[in-house]
Amino acid sequence: MNNDQIWQATLGELEINLSRVNFVTWFKDTFLSSFEDGRAIICVPNAFVKKWLEEKYHKNIVNSLENITKHKLHEIIYKIELRHGTANGGQIARTIKTPDNANTESKIETPETTIKTVAANRFGLNPKYVFENFVVGRGNELAHAACRAVVNNLGKAYNPLFIYGGVGLGKTHLLQAIGNEVAKHTDKILYATSEKFTNNYIQAVQTGKAKDFKNIYRNVDLLLVDDVQFMGGKDGTQEEFFHTFNELQQGDKQIVMTSDRPPKSIPAIEKRLISRFESGMVADVGKPDMETKIAILERKSIEKGFPLDKDVLIYIANNVQNNIRELEGALNKVVVIHQLSNSVPTLKSVRNALSDYVSSLQAKSLTAKEIIEAVSRFYEISLKEIAGNSRRKELVGPRQVAVYLIREELNSSYPSIGQEMGGRDHTTAMHAYNKILKEVKENDNEKLKQDLESIKQLYANPLY
Structure with a gap:
């Protein structure tokens, strides 16, 4: 066997013994450049992969290579080198499927959601917001369950569904996940922020197209409205939304809304709207607990192809307290800084990378x-x-x-x-x-x- 055939066989054995997500993450773009006299040189794409193979998977690699070659290994050298454009390289690339074509735990979009991407964009939805990549924890499990129930029994279960919580906690993700799931079965969906609803209404009145506006917003099976708190103090908008709400609800059409506060706490909102907002299900989305934050960071880091050690995940989760958006901001900073320096993240380097970021967050958030x-x-x-x-x-x-x-x-x-x-x-x-x-x-x-x-x-x- 030549080197490529040896490595192909070795990868096949490793794939059986490792989880799919770890196999894809760590062995993509690797190849065996030399194998002679009990010495192997394995080429890897960067220093991060080199460190992980040396520290985490060295024994696995030794065992697999020895099993395949029937030769005792005395030394393995991990070398940072990319191979471009060879036929054998293509074979290896096909053996290790990338996250885009592999069915892995870190995959964001299912084939069905990919098919619906164009349609989802037409509805105003972002196809990246799906239930499959929403991390459920104690702070959001009720809201998540309610959203799932709505999808399974549109217009019947929890109508309306009102989701509230602070900034960056996943309300919009859940709202649009409902839309993306329902979009697999119907195209009568509309997502809008309350600002968009207001602007569309004003424009319709000014141009004499109020009837067209009504047809757009009332001829749907599912209406998703984000940030309804911004309707406060806008009497004309509230009047129109009241009638839109009534017509949809009376026709068993589903309404889902989000807000940064519960209905009764929205300032300058009509009591009749508050009554309707509360007539179905009101579910809050709270701050993620430590376990949830670590799970979110772990999933996001794998999605970026940049998995982090557990102590690093704990440090980030422990020092970013407010919301998921800030968690992702911290993670992005860690990834970018270490990619630019081609270095492996350690607890010390991550502390240094995030020192200013963490300080500003703590100063901003403390009450x-x-x-x-x-x-x-x-x-x-x-x-x-x-x-x-x-x-x-x-x-x-x-x-x-x-x-x-x-x-x-x-x-x-x-x-x-x-x-x-x-x-x-x-x-x-x-x-x-x-x-x-x-x-x-x-x-x-x-x-x-x-x-x-x-x-x-x-x-x-x-x-x-």
């Missing part, structure tokens, strides 16, 4: 409420006790610590701190701050300093 919750957890007292009026020593100290940290971290005014701490007077907040400041600066209270650092760790990493 007084989070600080108070961390104080509550550290001292094992309830939020009600912190906000209460009891003068017990074991409660007064933690209250003063909370005031001090809010002032130090957020530079909040004393009146606003007093409000956060249960409606206390600003002079009480000032006294509490000065009391802790004196202990830290003048009395050099080491025990208190350690407590403060421990509390900071709690609100920097609230999942621990």
Whole structure:
């Protein structure tokens, strides 16, 4: 056997013993350039793959090569080198299918969704938003289940479905996943942001085409409206949406909406609309927990062809607290920096790469409420006790610590701190701050300093 035939056979054995996603990720674009006298040279496309084969799959490769060649191996050299344009290279490429043509765990689009891509774009949908690549966790499992139920029983189950949650938590992903799934069976679908609905309505009125507008929005089996909170204060838009909503619902046509807050919390929205928004199913999408964030990062990194070690995934997940969008932003930065330098990510290099990014996120996201919750957890007292009026020593100290940290971290005014701490007077907040400041600066209270650092760790990493 020549080198290519040896490697083909070796890959065949490795494929059997490894998971499909790992096989595709790590052995694509590899080849055997030399095999003689118990010494093999395996060429790999970059330093990242080289490190992983050396550290993670070396024994697998040795065993497979020895099984295939029936020769004892004394040395394997992993060399960064690409092979261009040979026939045998093409054979190897066909043996190791790329993520685009392989049925792997990291695959985003099914054949059905690919077929529907053109149609999905016509509906205003993004074909990348599908249920298959949505990571389900404790914070979103109810909303995910409701979306699945809607697809399976359109117009009957949870009509309307109202999904709410903070920015970047996956509301639009779920909304459009419904559309992309339903698009496999019908083309009477329309996705629009509330801004688009408003602009279309205004333009229709101005051009005398109100009837055309009604035909577009009311002649569908599924209407998906993103960010309905922006209809607040727009009386004409609300009036038109009210009638559109009624006509669709009465015809058993499905309506799904998203918002950054629950219906009753949307400002300047008509009560009759709130009533209709709440008449079906209201499901919230919360912040992802640690396990969910790690799962998201792992999937996204594999999709990018740049899998990361578990300790790196944990570091990113632990330091990006707000939402999935920021998680992806951190991951993208790590990938780009290490690709440009052709280096392998380590925990140290990732810390350096994300130092500014993490600092800006933590400064932006920290709130007084989070600080108070961390104080509550550290001292094992309830939020009600912190906000209460009891003068017990074991409660007064933690209250003063909370005031001090809010002032130090957020530079909040004393009146606003007093409000956060249960409606206390600003002079009480000032006294509490000065009391802790004196202990830290003048009395050099080491025990208190350690407590403060421990509390900071709690609100920097609230999942621990």
